[in-house]
Amino acid sequence: MTPRRDEVDELAEAWARERPDLDLSPVAIFSRLSRLSRHLDLARRDAFSAGGIEAWEFDVLAALRRTGSPYELSPGRLLRETLVTSGTMTNRVDRLAARGFVERYPDPEDRRGVLVRLTPEGKQAVDVAFTRLVDAEHEFMADLTPHQADELAGLLRRLLVTFSGD
Numbered sequence: 001m002t003p004r005r006d007e008v009d010e011l012a013e014a015w016a017r018e019r020p021d022l023d024l025s026p027v028a029i030f031s032r033l034s035r036l037s038r039h040l041d042l043a044r045r046d047a048f049s050a051g052g053i054e055a056w057e058f059d060v061l062a063a064l065r066r067t068g069s070p071y072e073l074s075p076g077r078l079l080r081e082t083l084v085t086s087g088t089m090t091n092r093v094d095r096l097a098a099r100g101f102v103e104r105y106p107d108p109e110d111r112r113g114v115l116v117r118l119t120p121e122g123k124q125a126v127d128v129a130f131t132r133l134v135d136a137e138h139e140f141m142a143d144l145t146p147h148q149a150d151e152l153a154g155l156l157r158r159l160l161v162t163f164s165g166d
Helices: 007-018 027-051 055-064 076-081 086-098 120-140 146-163
Strands: 101-107 112-119
Touching: 007 027, 007 146, 027 055, 027 120, 055 076, 055 086, 055 101, 055 112, 055 120, 076 112, 086 101, 112 120
Parallel strands: none
Antiparallel strands: 101 112
């Protein structure tokens, strides 16, 4: 069975016609990844809005949620988890606290430090958003077998680790 064609097939064929001197094999991969990324961004926005949160809020709440009970991290650890600056994180924690999604507590191991803890409301918001996101991602992969999904994940991992800096 011949695979269905998509807009990237047409794009690649046009470039091949215009630039036969180039190896265009990456175009077939990365143009599709770029288009999939746009669809995923839209799905993420919908999933987050279902939880009543924005993407940046999800990033912070998800970092806390993944830690397990009692769902708390130091601001420094939140910085590393979300890859934002200290000033940005302070602003984000302030805004999340104002919404009742997180609370600050004194760090029992550092009198000068604080811990940021997810509230039940914050846990509910991130859980709703994450469930919706996973459902949408399953829909994206509906045409793949479990083996194909594992293979794709492995191939993408192989490309991504080149950027990890390790």
